[in-house]
Amino acid sequence: MRVGVLETQREQTQLQVVKVPGYLIQKENWQLMVDGSWQQSGRTGMAYVLFEDGAKSPAASFLLIPEKQKRLRISSVLLQRNMYSVSVDGGFAGKVTIVDKGLKKCRSSPVCVRASVASTPLRAKNQQLKIGNSEKTVRIGVLGASGYTGAEIVRLLANHPYFAITVMTADRKAGQPFGSVFPHLNTQELPNMVAIKDADFSDVDAVFCCLPHGTTQEIIKGLPEQLKVVDLSADFRLKNIAEYEEWYGQPHKAPILQEEAVYGLTEIYREEIENARLVANPGCYPTSIQLPLMPLIEAGLIELSNIIIDAKSGVSGAGRGAKEANLYTEIAEGMHSYGITKHRHVPEIEQGLSGVANSKVTVSFTPHLMPMSRGMQSTIYVKMATGVTTDDLYHHLIATYENEEFVKVLGKGVVPHTRHVRGSNYCLLNVFQDRIPGRAIIISVIDNLVKGASGQALQNLNLMMGFPENTGLNYQPLFP
Ligand SMILES: NC(=O)C1=CN([C@@H]2O[C@H](COP(=O)(O)OP(=O)(O)OC[C@H]3O[C@@H](n4cnc5c(N)ncnc54)[C@H](OP(=O)(O)O)[C@@H]3O)[C@@H](O)[C@H]2O)C=CC1
Numbered sequence: 001m002r003v004g005v006l007e008t009q010r011e012q013t014q015l016q017v018v019k020v021p022g023y024l025i026q027k028e029n030w031q032l033m034v035d036g037s038w039q040q041s042g043r044t045g046m047a048y049v050l051f052e053d054g055a056k057s058p059a060a061s062f063l064l065i066p067e068k069q070k071r072l073r074i075s076s077v078l079l080q081r082n083m084y085s086v087s088v089d090g091g092f093a094g095k096v097t098i099v100d101k102g103l104k105k106c107r108s109s110p111v112c113v114r115a116s117v118a119s120t121p122l123r124a125k126n127q128q129l130k131i132g133n134s135e136k137t138v139r140i141g142v143l144g145a146s147g148y149t150g151a152e153i154v155r156l157l158a159n160h161p162y163f164a165i166t167v168m169t170a171d172r173k174a175g176q177p178f179g180s181v182f183p184h185l186n187t188q189e190l191p192n193m194v195a196i197k198d199a200d201f202s203d204v205d206a207v208f209c210c211l212p213h214g215t216t217q218e219i220i221k222g223l224p225e226q227l228k229v230v231d232l233s234a235d236f237r238l239k240n241i242a243e244y245e246e247w248y249g250q251p252h253k254a255p256i257l258q259e260e261a262v263y264g265l266t267e268i269y270r271e272e273i274e275n276a277r278l279v280a281n282p283g284c285y286p287t288s289i290q291l292p293l294m295p296l297i298e299a300g301l302i303e304l305s306n307i308i309i310d311a312k313s314g315v316s317g318a319g320r321g322a323k324e325a326n327l328y329t330e331i332a333e334g335m336h337s338y339g340i341t342k343h344r345h346v347p348e349i350e351q352g353l354s355g356v357a358n359s360k361v362t363v364s365f366t367p368h369l370m371p372m373s374r375g376m377q378s379t380i381y382v383k384m385a386t387g388v389t390t391d392d393l394y395h396h397l398i399a400t401y402e403n404e405e406f407v408k409v410l411g412k413g414v415v416p417h418t419r420h421v422r423g424s425n426y427c428l429l430n431v432f433q434d435r436i437p438g439r440a441i442i443i444s445v446i447d448n449l450v451k452g453a454s455g456q457a458l459q460n461l462n463l464m465m466g467f468p469e470n471t472g473l474n475y476q477p478l479f480p
């Protein structure tokens with residue numbers, strides 16, 4: 001059954017409201033049908049869902065070919081509200097139809113469906129720039145493919161319909177076939193790993209830079225300027241160069257690029273990331289900590305002082321390079337703290353929290369190494385603002401993340417475990433009442449290699465290239 005139709009012309013940005021009283025769109029049956037032609041045939045078009053508050057989320061991407069009709073399934077998580085609109089861009093002229101195969105009468109209030117087409121020439125041009133010259137596939141370089149986060153990028157891209165790896169680099173393992181370094185990914189057809197100096201970037205549109213911090217700045221500086229870059233290292237995360245030099249003990253070698261870099265905490269800085277060329281992917285601890293704390297601080301629900309973070313990481317967080325401290329005998333059958341009072345993620349966490357607070361926030365942060373290969377938990381102790389309850393914190397986090405695919409607040413009292421996010425891009429959160437009146441305990445878990453590194457990096461590159469940010473990331477966690 002048809003519930004909304006819009007005829008449009010190129011360059012038109014027009015909303016048409018179609019009211020369907022007494023009906024609720026069943027999200028699992030909801031489809032967009034586009035029927036028309038595109039100015040930029042052979043490129044990728046985007047459908048967005050626009051929410052009442054002005055927020056805009058990519059919903060589906062599709063190849064712009066002059067086909068008669070195309071049905072697009074919209075990511076269902078975006079359709080949990082009753083009112084939204086849809087925009088399609090990429091230089092489209094034709095007809096958009098919203099189709100609901102399972103339209104059912106519902107008991108709730110009347111629903112409005114708005115259909116729109118936004119297809120200005122500028123949008124179409126941006127889309128063209130984003131995708132690269134006449135290619136429908138984005139050509140990807142993975143720098144540091146022989147490391148843990150590099151391999152995780154390769155694993156995730158195996159399911160990506162638009163990204164294809166054309167260049168892979170390694171240092172000590174340069175020259176070795178990727179499948180012999182990581183036999184679990186042996187079935188993929190991949191280029192050989194080469195040293196960065198031998199890599200040919202003429203066949204690359206975007207790179208994931210999975211190199212140790214300190215080596216990264218000069219390497220990114222040497223890349224062709226048109227490449228989009230997501231840097232997984234810490235080299236571009238701190239806005240203040242002096243602070244970088246203080247915490248990382250070395251001079252910054254690319255301060256101009258530092259100014260350009262956008263901090264890639266996807267759910268918080270989505271719009272800046274969409275328009276960025278260079279994204280500094282957050283550290284794993286800062287991801288697990290800022291996702292719950294930033295909205296609570298911004299809303300004034302917790303005090304800025306007395307934030308205590310007890311965090312724990314799996315050993316893959318330290319990378320694949322051999323280090324005495326990471327030997328089996330040093331890690332197994334026990335746990336220990338490290339970096340006490342001086343871990344380099346402290347300034348990154350404080351930078352993010354201070355930014356939303358508009359004043360300096362300091363935290364007590366102690367990381368621990370756990371005898372597990374992947375996973376991360378941050379247990380965060382906070383003092384609530386006067387009159388605020390743990391229910392207020394809980395409901396605020398629910399409201400903040402209700403339309404997010406990868407950040408989930410669990411049901412009341414349900415404890416997030418690291419094993420609930422293993423191999424997936426989820427961050428699971430919950431809030432608990434402390435025994436001490438006025439205080440609350442927040443628990444946040446991620447997989448350090450996915451949401452804490454390569455998964456979030458892919459989320460970011462999807463946005464930078466104009467694709468739905470969940471593309472290639474629909475992995476359910478491995479459990480048990
Ligand atoms: N592991 C994690 O959970 C997270 C890591 N990060 C960050 O991501 C980056 C990569 O981490 P991870 O994959 O764990 O690290 P690994 O140590 O596992 O891998 C490092 C990669 O970089 C290559 N490499 C090392 N030195 C050089 C060099 N001088 N020039 C060129 N290539 C080099 C290595 O090649 P080869 O092996 O052939 O020598 C390898 O491919 C780091 O900056 C890390 O801090 C961020 C968030 C989480």
Ligand SMILES: CC(=O)N[C@@H](CCC(=O)OP(=O)(O)O)C(=O)O
Pocket residue numbers: 213232233234282283284285313314315316317318319345367369
């Ligand atoms: C277990 C372990 O050693 N973890 C790493 C953090 C991993 C990470 O996020 O590192 P970057 O900031 O370099 O990206 C550490 O504590 O240094």
